[in-house]
Amino acid sequence: MSTALRERLEALGDAFWLRPAILVFLGLLLGEGAVWAEQSDWARSLLPANWLYAGGEAGARALLGAIATSTIGVAGTVFSITVAALSLASGQMGPRLLRNFVRDPGNQVALGVFLGSFVYALVVLRTVRSVDEGTFVPHLGVTGALVLALFCVATLTWFVHHIASGINVETVIGTVHAELKEAVDRLTLDRPDPAPPGPAPAGQGIAGEEGGYLRALDEEALADWAAERGATLNILVRPGDYIFRGVPVAEVSPPELVEEATEQVRSALSLGDRRAAAQDLEFAVRQLAEVAVRALSPGINDPFTAIAVLDRFGNVLCGMRDRHLPGGVILRDGRAALFHRVADYDGLLDAMFHMIRQNGSGSAAVLLRLMEVLGAVLVVEQAAERRAGLRRHADLCLAAGRQSLGERDAVEDLETRFSALARIS
Structure with missing residues (x-):
């Protein structure tokens, strides 16, 4: 992959709106397809008759209206939860990590599912006609709206789990x-x-x-x-x-x-x-x-x-x-x-x-672990110039501990680990 193409793809990943926009467009196409299939003679044979919505015009309008209202409301809730997670991550882990949350496909797809379902319900709802208008009830389209509503319930459950685990510092790391x-x-x-x-x-x-x-x-x-x-x-x-x-x-x-x-x-x-x-x-x-x-x-x-x-x-x-x-x-x-x-x-x-x-430098646990990590890398690294760089950081770690650690035992532990590292190198 060329450098320019890779950079453009990465820039597209930073666009939070892209996946939701694609799903909204798919919802529009799916709604139009469901209405078209209802008007085709062969389309009604795609599903058993007892699987399709069997109500009338009033029930279809009420059901589609309820689905449209609830999905757009939940979409606002999903957006609010996402913003709250971004604020928490920015305060605890740094504003530059917001990029990872914005690029997260899960957050984008969850929002897109609700917005796409809302558009689907509206597209199907506009075709429902009463007796005075020339009766037309898109049974297949209403059935699809019910399926999407159930899928939205599952998506909301998954999204709450995803956002809760996503702001965990271990997950971010x-x-x-x-x-x-x-x-x-x-x-x-x-x-x-x-x-x-x-x-x-x-x-x-x-x-x-x-x-x-x-x-x-x-x-x-x-x-x-x-x-x-x-x-x-x-x-x-x-x-x-x-x-x-x-x-x-x-x-x-x-x-x-x-x-x-x-x-x-x-x-x-x-x-x-x-x-x-x-x-x-x-x-x-x-x-x-x-x-x-x-x-x-x-x-x-x-x-x-x-x-x-x-x-x-x-x-x-x-x-x-x-x-x-x-x-x-x-x-x-x-x-x-x-x-x-x-x-x-x-x-x-x-x-x-x-x-x-x-x-x-004031934390014995951090300096001790830093010395242990440097020692572990020295065990496997064989290049002389790289080993010299690792030893340089070990020297700096020991100097920081001697200067900043107030406990003599902590300094002695650090010196012991440095001696073990020196034997490796």
């Missing part, structure tokens, strides 16, 4: 953890990229036209353009960075191609008001870290949530043992066509552990 693992699998490689033939040459700067977060970058298209022109591009930003208007985002060599390169680079940048996970490996990392940092705030003081986040980080790092991060160069015919900034292992470790260690 598990969801973001799964997103992080998926990002690692998608954005890392089975084998390492070739080493760059040399440093990026100095070139003419290309400034950003607009400000915003870089959501995606089409590196392959830029590398193809540079190869065709015999040029070299050096991209100075990476997905997740905030681009300031007028600040250089790339350099091109030779400088004579700067005008054409400016157009190519700006068209390859996808900017937005928020970061996106399509190419940003640190996006889900920072979401999880925010949950831990908020849990360690004095107002919440929940070290168990921070420990749960550390466990997920350790699991992700152990899973990266045989994975390689992309290199910072794209070759075309053996020549470096594009240099670009990429996430590195030390940067991931910093995003995972710095803020948790700094905010949890």
